[in-house]
Amino acid sequence: MTRLVWFLLFGCVLAAAVSLAVGPVPLGVDRFVAAFAGRDEVAATILFQLRLPRTVVALLVGAMLGVGGAALQGYLRNPLAEPAVLGASNGAALGAVVALYFGLAAVQPLALPILAVVGAMLALLLLFALAGRGESALTLILGGIAVSMLAGAGISLALNLSPNPFAAMEIATWLMGSLADRSMAHVWIALPCVATGTALLLYDGRALDALTLGEDGARALGVDLRRVRARVLLGIAIGVGGAVAVSGSIGFVGLIVPHFVRPWTDRSPSATLVPSALAGAMLLVLADAAVRAIPTPTELKLGVVTAMLGVPVFLIHLLRARRQW
Amino acid sequence: MVTITLDTVSVDLGGRRVLSDVSATLKPGQLIGVLGPNGAGKSTLARAILGLVRTHGSVSIDGQALAGMAPAAVARRIAYLPQGQALHWPLSVERVVALGRLPHLAPMSRMAAADHAAVEAAMARVDVTGFRDRDATTLSGGERARVLLARALAQGASALVADEPLAALDPRHRIEVATLLRAEADAGRLVIVVLHDLSLAARMCDRLLLLDHGRLVADGAPATVLTPERLATVFGVRAWFGDGEGGPMIVPVGAV
Numbered sequence: 001m002t003r004l005v006w007f008l009l010f011g012c013v014l015a016a017a018v019s020l021a022v023g024p025v026p027l028g029v030d031r032f033v034a035a036f037a038g039r040d041e042v043a044a045t046i047l048f049q050l051r052l053p054r055t056v057v058a059l060l061v062g063a064m065l066g067v068g069g070a071a072l073q074g075y076l077r078n079p080l081a082e083p084a085v086l087g088a089s090n091g092a093a094l095g096a097v098v099a100l101y102f103g104l105a106a107v108q109p110l111a112l113p114i115l116a117v118v119g120a121m122l123a124l125l126l127l128f129a130l131a132g133r134g135e136s137a138l139t140l141i142l143g144g145i146a147v148s149m150l151a152g153a154g155i156s157l158a159l160n161l162s163p164n165p166f167a168a169m170e171i172a173t174w175l176m177g178s179l180a181d182r183s184m185a186h187v188w189i190a191l192p193c194v195a196t197g198t199a200l201l202l203y204d205g206r207a208l209d210a211l212t213l214g215e216d217g218a219r220a221l222g223v224d225l226r227r228v229r230a231r232v233l234l235g236i237a238i239g240v241g242g243a244v245a246v247s248g249s250i251g252f253v254g255l256i257v258p259h260f261v262r263p264w265t266d267r268s269p270s271a272t273l274v275p276s277a278l279a280g281a282m283l284l285v286l287a288d289a290a291v292r293a294i295p296t297p298t299e300l301k302l303g304v305v306t307a308m309l310g311v312p313v314f315l316i317h318l319l320r321a322r323r324q325w
Numbered sequence: 326m327v328t329i330t331l332d333t334v335s336v337d338l339g340g341r342r343v344l345s346d347v348s349a350t351l352k353p354g355q356l357i358g359v360l361g362p363n364g365a366g367k368s369t370l371a372r373a374i375l376g377l378v379r380t381h382g383s384v385s386i387d388g389q390a391l392a393g394m395a396p397a398a399v400a401r402r403i404a405y406l407p408q409g410q411a412l413h414w415p416l417s418v419e420r421v422v423a424l425g426r427l428p429h430l431a432p433m434s435r436m437a438a439a440d441h442a443a444v445e446a447a448m449a450r451v452d453v454t455g456f457r458d459r460d461a462t463t464l465s466g467g468e469r470a471r472v473l474l475a476r477a478l479a480q481g482a483s484a485l486v487a488d489e490p491l492a493a494l495d496p497r498h499r500i501e502v503a504t505l506l507r508a509e510a511d512a513g514r515l516v517i518v519v520l521h522d523l524s525l526a527a528r529m530c531d532r533l534l535l536l537d538h539g540r541l542v543a544d545g546a547p548a549t550v551l552t553p554e555r556l557a558t559v560f561g562v563r564a565w566f567g568d569g570e571g572g573p574m575i576v577p578v579g580a581v
Contacts, residue, residue, distance in 0.1 A: 077413040203432055210427050213476075214411035220375050221480075222400030222428040267414050 004264050008278035012059065015285040019055040020047065022289045049183070057182045057190055057246050058288045059281040062253060064194045064243040066280020067273055068236050069254030070261075071201040074208035074269025075232050076137045082254035083240040086140070086233065087123040087147030092244035093175060094151040095119020100171050101158045113189045113245035120241025123147050124233055136215070140229075177248035177303025179288050186246040197239015198277060200231045205270030212268065250303045252310030253280050259317055326353035326513055327402050327484045329374060333382035336369050336539075344369045344539045346382070351517065353483065356510035358526040358547075359519045361536035362560055367519045368408055370536065371486050374517065375405045400428035404480035408488035408519070410473045412462050418472050419457040422448055425479030447479035450505060452498070466493035474502065484515040491522065503529050523564065527551055528572035535559060548573070557581045 021027065027035075027043055034040035035047045068083040076085075083089050095115040098104075104111040130143035155175070162168040207228045210218035219225055244250075257280045258272050265271035284302075287309065291300045329351040336344040344366040351357055359367045372378045376391045376399060384391040386402055404425070412421065425447065426440040436444075448454045451471040456464070461472055470493045477485060487506070491499050507529055510516045520526045526533060527547040535543040535550050537559045543550040556564050562577040 074414075206427055206430060206432055209424060212412060212414050212416060212421075213424060214407075214413070216372070216377055216405075216407055217410060219377055219396060220400060220403075220405035220407070221424065222395075222397030224396050266417060266420055268416055268420055269414065 004261070004275050005278065008261075008275055008282060011282045012278055012285070015282045015289070016055050016059065019058065019285045019289040020051050022293050023051060024292070050181075053184050053187050054179050054182045054288065055285060056187050058179050058285040060187070060190045060194045061179075061243040061247045061250065062281040062284025063277040064190075064197055064239045064280070065250065065253040065284070066257040067198050067201055067277035068240050069256075069280070070258040070269070070272040070276035071204070071208065071232060072236065072254075073258050074272070075204075075211065075228070076141060077211060077214075078137070078141070079259070080255070081141075082252075083236055084148065084251065084254070086144040086236055087127055087151060088120045088237050088240045089244055089249060090148045090151035090155070091123025091237075092116040092120040092241045093249050094154045095122075095241075096174060096245065096248070097155050097158045097171050100174060101162065101167065110185065110189070113186070113242075116245030117189075117193060117238070117241040119151070120237045120244065123151055124237035126150075127233065173301070174248050175303075176301035177250040177306075178291075178299075178301050179247055180299060182246060190242050190246045193238050193242020193245070197235045197237075197242065200235030201239070202273055204228050204231055205273055208269035208273075248301075248303060250284070250306055252306050252314070253284060256310050256314045256317070257283060259314065327386055327515055328352050328388075329403075329484065329515065330385045330388070331374070331382070332385070334370075334373055334384060335381040336366070336373055336378050337381075338369065338378070342539060344373060344380075344536075347373075347536075347541045348382075349534060349541065349544060351515055353515045354510060354513050355531045356507055356516045356518065356529060358530035358533045359517060359536065360521075360523070360526055360533055360550075365536040366539040367536055368488050369539075370534075371405070371407075371488050371517065371519055374486055375399065375403060377405075397428050400480065400482070402482050403484040403486060404477040404482040406474055406477040406485070406487040406490055408492075412469075415460045415462045417458050418453055418461050418464070419444065419448070421461045421472055422453075422475045422479050425476045425481075428480065443479050443481050447475040450478060451475045451502065467495055467498060470494060471498065471502070483513075484517070485509060486517045488519045489521070490518060491520070491525065499525075523551060523556075523575040523577065524569075524573070527575055551575055 025046055027046065031040050031043040035043035065083060072081040072083060073079055095118050096112050099112040099115040127143050127147050130146060131139045159168050159171055162171065207223045210221045210223045215225060258276045261275040261279050262272050265275060287305050288302055291302055291305055294300060331347055331349045334344060334347045335342060347370060359370060361367050369378060373380050374384060376384065391399065423436065423444050426436060426443060429440065448457060451474050453472050453475055461469060464472065470490065474490055491502055494502060503525060506516050506518060530547055532545065533547050533550040534541060535555065542559060543555060553564065556562050561581050563579045563581055565576045565578050567574040
């Protein structure tokens with residue numbers, strides 16, 4: 001493991017500690033210790049039932065968005081790629097919106113995340129059908145945009161037809177992305193999805209490096225592009241589907257994180273995968289801590305904060321690095 | 326050592342036949358030049374040998390049909406240097422050359438000592454060790470062509486298919502790379518090179534394949550393939566034939 005990976009791991013631990021310490025109820029070191037020792041039940045509940053699941057979900061979602069962005073930028077050979085370009089994010093969001101619209105989420109809380117994963121998978125199947133047998137990255141991007149727009153239209157339709165303002169409000173709020181009130185149940189939904197997705201993407205690191213030489217170049221190096229595509233798309237659909245299912249739509253993490261870690265690597269796609277996962281996890285945990293630390297009348301939504309912070313930081317980075325990606 | 330056999334190979338691209346009924350047996354230890362005017366099907370022939378385009382007829386490696394082979398197994402036997410190779414990320418020269426070791430590595434594994442040695446040797450052979458840490462996308466055309474050739478050499482395959490490897494090189498490196506390709510063939514490997522330089526083809530190659538409109542119109546030793554009549558009918562040029570130091574010289578002097 002490289003020094004960068006250790007540094008980012010340390011950063012994740014630090015960020016998680018900050019996230020556990022921040023919240024509406026201030027907990028001092030003494031109450032932390034008491035909670036771990038089982039002497040302070042209120043502190044233990046806050047820590048283990050509220051803040052811990054929230055922190056773990058943030059780590060998982062951030063890691064998935066980071067590694068997904070890095071893998072797609074490598075696979076599509078495009079520094080602007082992120083999980084949303086393949087339609088997986090919008091597909092998952094549409095699944096969740098269906099659960100909210102038909103009131104399934106109120107009957108069974110797990111209906112929303114499950115439908116979100118199903119939505120991401122359906123979006124992927126549609127993309128496969130659209131892209132056909134071709135292996136070109138451009139076909140995939142165009143197909144992804146079409147799928148993404150279709151799912152977006154479905155979301156708009158749900159908002160349009162929602163029976164009352166409260167239902168529309170509920171959908172709109174969910175779409176902004178948040179990690180408030182997440183429980184261990186959410187961790188158990190996200191964990192297998194993120195683990196499977198990440199494993200599928202990490203497996204193809206070398207193939208992504210080979211794609212630096214273009215599709216012919218990669219094939220001449222023995223890369224079976226059809227299998228690589230199947231693994232990358234499945235990894236994105238399962239991983240991002242699971243992540244969106246528990247967090248709502250959180251933009252920009254997948255796009256910007258690979259750009260931040262790339263200058264500290266040898267710039268080959270495989271070298272950015274693990275660091276992007278760790279940096280994504282760290283970034284999202286910190287953003288979620290910021291959401292709780294910033295005093296506003298209603299809690300800020302995580303997706304809003306990542307976008308507000310992400311865009312200027314990304315622009316500064318671009319201006320400094322220009323052609324260095 | 327590999328023998329590549331083409332049996333009535335045809336290729337259609339975009340509804341047009343760009344290669345038709347090419348048959349040839351390409352044996353190890355030979356430096357084979359592929360010549361022909363623009364659009365004659367030279368690059369398509371190179372891609373067909375690698376299995377990168379759909380072909381009618383069959384390509385086989387040591388009697389084994391290419392269509393049934395695993396991509397990595399093909400890559401361990403034949404290295405390919407495409408024309409105008411893309412480089413999508415600003416990797417260092419050394420990282421680009423190391424990509425050649427990919428067919429020998431399991432997914433998620435690290436390069437072994439033998440892989441590093443192959444990369445070093447390949448860089449030394451084309452004289453790029455001096456700028457191993459430079460960003461390969463900022464190199465000049467000729468430097469980059471050598472780096473990409475090193476990438477193909479690092480693959481350690483027993484056959485090399487190179488599509489215009491000499492086009493961007495200065496005179497000195499052109500001679501050095503031609504000598505290197507000759508040495509590869511003399512070491513028992515099969516080297517197939519797409520070329521435009523008639524003199525160089527006549528001087529360095531053991532055998533020439535002359536393509537015109539997708540058809541193989543001549544196949545044999547340079548002296549029998551490059552005749553004034555063929556240059557006139559295939560390339561539409563008159564040429565001056567001379568005897569220079571180290572081999573024949575063929576200089577096109579006018580259109581027919």
